Amino acid sequence: xxxxxxxxxxxxxxxxxxxxxxxxxxxxxxxxxxxxxxxxxxxxxxxxxxxxxxxxxxxxxxxxxxxxxxxxxxxxxxxxxxxxxxxxxxxxxxxxxxxxxxx
Numbered sequence: 001x002x003x004x005x006x007x008x009x010x011x012x013x014x015x016x017x018x019x020x021x022x023x024x025x026x027x028x029x030x031x032x033x034x035x036x037x038x039x040x041x042x043x044x045x046x047x048x049x050x051x052x053x054x055x056x057x058x059x060x061x062x063x064x065x066x067x068x069x070x071x072x073x074x075x076x077x078x079x080x081x082x083x084x085x086x087x088x089x090x091x092x093x094x095x096x097x098x099x100x101x102x103x
Contacts (some may be wrong), residue, residue: 011054018066019073024058029096036091053092 001010012023030053037049065073076082078100085093 007052008054011052011056015056015059016061018070019061020064020066021056021059021061023056024060026054026056029053029055030092032091032095037088039086039088049088051088051092053096055096 001007002013005013007028008026011026016022032051032053033048035048037051038046039049040046063073063075065071078097081093081097
C-alpha cells in the first residue's frame with residue numbers, strides 16, 4: 001500500500017502491475033488475517049499478512065506476467081485450480097471456493 005491509497009486503489013494498481021489488466025469494477029470479498037497468513041520469505045524475514053481480497057469480473061486488457069512478481073499467469077476453472085499455491089494465497093482461494101460451492 002502506498003501512502004494515501006485506499007484499499008480499492010491498491011487492489012486496482014496491483015492487478016494492473018502484476019497482470020496488465022485494468023479493473024472496471026471491484027467487489028470486496030473478505031479480509032484475512034491470523035496464523036494462516038504467516039509467511040517466511042526466502043531471505044528469512046517473517047510476516048503475518050493482512051489481506052483484503054477483491055473480486056474482479058469486469059476488466060480490460062490482455063493478461064501478461066510482470067516478469068518480476070508473477071512467473072506464470074492464466075485462468076483456471078474452479079475445478080482445475082492447482083493445489084500447489086503460495087501459502088498466503090491458500091486461505092483466500094479456499095474461502096472463495098467454499099462460497100462458490102454454496103451457490
